[in-house]
Amino acid sequence: MTSATDPRRALAATRLIATDLDGTLLRDDKSVSDRTVAALAAAERAGIEVFFVTGRPARWMHVVSAHVHGHGLAICANGAAVVDLHAGGEVLKVRALAHDTALGVVHALRDAAPGTSFAVETTAGFYHEPEYSAPFLQHNLESTVAVADAEKLLAAPGPGIDTQVIKLLAHHPELDPDAFLTVARAAAGGLASITRSSPTALLEISGPGVSKASTLALCCAERGISADEVVAFGDMPNDVEMLNWAGTSYAMGNAHPEVIAAASGRTVANNEDGVAVVIEQILRELPQRTG
Missing domain, CATH: 3.40.50.1000 (HAD superfamily/HAD-like)
Known part of the structure; x- marks a missing residue:
């Protein structure tokens, strides 16, 4: 500034x-x-x-x-x-998030904040886990391409070998939003850029430096x-x-x-x-x- x-x-x-x-x-x-x-x-x-x-x-x-x-x-x-x-x-x-990097974040957050569920935003559309229940999904603001565990979504063929991951979304049903962000950055901040814009405990994860x-x-x-x-x-x-x-x-x-x-x-x-x-x-x- x-x-x-x-x-x-x-x-x-x-x-x-x-x-x-x-x-x-x-x-x-x-x-x-x-x-x-x-x-x-x-x-x-x-x-x-x-x-x-x-x-x-x-x-x-x-x-x-x-x-x-x-x-x-x-x-x-x-x-x-x-x-x-x-x-x-x-x-x-x-400016894509590599599939293997996204998987690393998923594993880190599963360990650091049990109960976290994930969604994957790609150039082809939106994918999420069965447990994922962020507010915009609950209110039918999102059109889902596929539902599966994040590990399956992010492993080829997953959303598609030619599909680029734009961002990973992580939602926790109980944690305070700022506390969740702090936990996530401590656990996976070295792998990706992690931030939030929702009033709920919904994190947005992009490639390093993005x-x-x-x-x-x-x-x-x-x-x-x-x-x-x-x-x-x-x-x-x-x-x-x-x-x-x-x-x-x-x-x-x-x-x-x-x-x-x-x-x-x-x-x-x-x-x-x-x-x-x-x-x-x-x-x-x-x-x-x-x-």
Whole structure:
């Protein structure tokens, strides 16, 4: 995180906005407010690129696909995939989790936190164990390709020799979410990147070094955009690395304590259009770029 001595000057230098979705850009009812839609469109008209950077898989991006203009790209699955929303969520880049690494994480978490169940997110779809019961599965928000033990799903042919694992999901029915994350990182943090974005004890596991921040940095480098020219928004632990990397960053009013500690600033809650509030401020400062 870059320390800006003049916050207004930092906002005036903005070339890219990177925002999380759930709990950040989206309201609790998963809608995008009219104010936020208008702010996103105004930012892109002003020449600022907008990236949605989320833990969601590409197929869950329909809630915002109509609000990406310009390049139409989004970073999904906590940095494991870059998708083209103009092309119906076509995956352009994958930073996969190796099957054998995923198996190593499964074995480590079975030992460290008995009762953990697993699901596998791949380029071909979603697979899970019989015991897996994360909230989105319970509410039929997910279309399952196959049900089997993780060891079978991750061993060839499993989900398919040609299928890339985007992330592993681990759910515990009893542990506190932050406590589960601590246990998992101690047991398997040397094998993979482990984080969380759910209010439940649901962990998201990606390949080593894969995060929202690292993939955003790659996308920015391709465009000649530096970290100091990025403004980022988030609310949960899976946003911490991105907020630390961006030159200017905001924790939502509803953010997790780790996010508040990582961000350089704070805005109001997602239900109060906190992202739009800051974008409107950025647009007010833009004349200072050339003035």
